Amino acid sequence: MNNKELLLRLVRAANEKEVQGIVSAHPVLSNDINWKPYGGSRGNFRNIHNGAGNAIPALVEKPMNSIDAHLTRECRLRNIDPEGPDAPSSIQEAVEKFFNIKGGNCSELLETERRRIAEDI
Numbered sequence: 001m002n003n004k005e006l007l008l009r010l011v012r013a014a015n016e017k018e019v020q021g022i023v024s025a026h027p028v029l030s031n032d033i034n035w036k037p038y039g040g041s042r043g044n045f046r047n048i049h050n051g052a053g054n055a056i057p058a059l060v061e062k063p064m065n066s067i068d069a070h071l072t073r074e075c076r077l078r079n080i081d082p083e084g085p086d087a088p089s090s091i092q093e094a095v096e097k098f099f100n101i102k103g104g105n106c107s108e109l110l111e112t113e114r115r116r117i118a119e120d121i
Helices: 003-012 016-025 045-049 055-077 091-099 111-120
Strands: none
Touching: 003 016, 055 091
């Protein structure tokens, strides 16, 4: 199993028990020497627990931060202060303004259009 297949199995796991089974069966992941405490500290429960009440917000945060970073970059490339009055007031407005996508709604884009935009950023 390659890394992509492993990642997809972990992401698609239905529950913690299934994840534990995948980890236990994998030669690298099942070796304790390959695991380090988050932040280098065994007393990190508070840091992890305070991050999000459940996994969904934590997973959503990563792509949202990426989108915010790209839109902030587009502001700066156009000499717009991202916090200023000329900055778009919503993600939809920014996507429409910077990428010419009507209403900022990417759901109607063809795959070729999505790829072109992704390659440009």
